[in-house]
Amino acid sequence: MNKIETKAFIQEKFAEYYRLNSTSIDPPSSLENREFAFLLFKERMMLRHKGFKSAEDFRTLLKSVVPSDVYYSSAHYEKPEEEMEAKGWLGADLVFDIDADHISTPCSKQHDTWTCNNCGTTGLGIPPETCPTCKGQKFDDKSWPCEICLESAKRETMKLTDILTKDFGLSSQEMTLAFSGHRGYHVHVENQAVQTLDQVARKEIVDYMLGIGLEPRFHGLEESMGPSLEEAGWRGRIARGTYEFLLNTNVERLEDMGLKKSVVNSLINQRDKIMESWKGRGPWRMKGVGSESWKKIVEKAIENQSVRIDTVVTTDIHRLIRLTNTLNGKTGLKKIRVSASNIERFDPLKDAIAFKEGEISLVVSEAPEFRLGDQRFGPYKRMEVELPTAAAMFLLCKGAAQVREENPRV
């Protein structure tokens, strides 16, 4: 099958999914005030400014259009079908996006590949600034969700919900967590009081999560004094971050931070005493470590406690968000809700599988090793294989494979 036929094949599979599962796809709250958008398979065009009166109308359109991706506005509008200026903004949910792209992970994205558009040179990881062969600057990159990436994104999501719960006092009913079906998690807050916050106010919330503009002196860090572990808000977070950092650090890291040899020695040699000190007033007044050194250590603590959210998504009050239980056109997995209490045990590469039956024969051009469900696949390079539908759809959506001719058409 060629590229166009493969695309048609993917769309037919998506159509089958929506035919069988449309009743499980619930439109968001305040349906009538939301804008919907559909990314079409045909020419990758975005069908925007759609509005619906009922869940049934929405499902009917979904089944007839069969888009590659389905989005709705975090904003509520008086007239969602109008042009942007005439919609009449009423408010917007508070949305957070955590994407592996924004987190530096131990896998260093070695599963991602790039190809220079100019000369065709390829490489692993994040694309370089200029191509080593031709000095070209434009690349095609292919990113793969790997378990290490997804685990890091999950850790960040847990940090985020912790802050939202403890610091912001939001309840689990007000927060919805979901795996996006590709490389990250979304946290969606619906609470009357946050609806009408403007962009500047949302920026302050972003800065809170990332620790931007944080001045430790406002959180009890003074000469020979500092916050303690159980305190509220950033006070406690600074203390806990410092605790963790000093527990796990080593000579090399401390020296890299520009700390004096004598300070490094004090911190390493007296580690037990430091850990013990947290039961009392903390290590802030220990001999041999001055306030300048503490400032540097606290910077690391803030880095450790802050959450790598996408800054643009949260400050954008007109953002389009993928709808839960719809398919992600990049993977063929579905966006799926995760309960906050269950996130530790949540397995994105298993729980988000949408296509559970049958097999498909493929010609795979190239793919790294990956896991889906309980099975491992690949690596593949110019190979013909027969794979379970979910794994096959994953490679097809990634553009890494084409369907072999003898497959029975669906």
Added chain:
Amino acid sequence: MKITDLTSPEYTQVLSRAEKRIEEAILYALVSEQERNDEIEILSFPIAVMMVSTTNDPFLKRRYALAEAKRAYNLLKQENKDKITQIANTFNWKIKPAKSETADYTLYFTDYLRNTTGFQETKWKLVNRTMLDGEILLTRDETARLLAEEVRGHIERRLETKTGLELPEGIINRVERLQQLYQSRKGKMRLEEMPKEIVLDAFPPCIRQLYNTILSGRHISHVGRFALTSFLINSGMTVDNVVDLFRSLSDFNERMTRYQAEHIAGGRGSRTRYIPPKCDTLRTHGVCPGMDEICRRIRHPLAYYRRKLRIMKTATETPTAPRA
């Protein structure tokens, strides 16, 4: 009561007090605290609001609201804890007395954010507050400050509502007098004009970095693109020149780039001309490459540009003093 009644002699004192409030706002950006007669004091406020509202001058409106807010702050500071809670409740704030030695109240974060995002001091940043269960600790003085801000917003909104009233001549005369006073003052407040030519050497570090990145044909983020384009447009570059600058990008699309540049310049759609984001916002989105000496004194890239131009000008105009 009809609006024309206001010109009858018994209201002269009220009108004079209203005029005085605005005059003080224009001259000192402050309304002095109290008139002995409560009735005059109270009645003069809505009349002053009506008078400012008819000027249709957004700068005067803002200045007046700010001046009244300062007056409110000075009064609120002297009120006791219960009174402050009462006033906060009239604005539907979620406020409670604090169970803390260092704070007097706790306030829900959305009420807090709504009234602090205009403040510049770093102590007001949400990330620099202690927050638990959505509640932020505040001292009495801080609460008074936030209430004053709420008052300011409240007055600004009132100044925006159209009354549709035809004012009697006696009042119109007073308004005209105030407008003249304001015009004569405004000249002194106006910002320096921008030079006609773009002065690259006066660019702030963020804009310089974005500019160089584009020149070398590399990509910049959406926020970066917006910051660069709006900066260039506001410092006097033409849309054509901005479009040319982006030409070196491999995915350059003339129609799209021109559309966006024109939109930012205010030539399309909403007709508003956009200015670059504040330093604070650029920092949030990772566009700020780090501050230099001038950055520490300003909060906006355009303010940097103006300041640097001024420094460069004085440097060339001042002859080096002969050494003794």
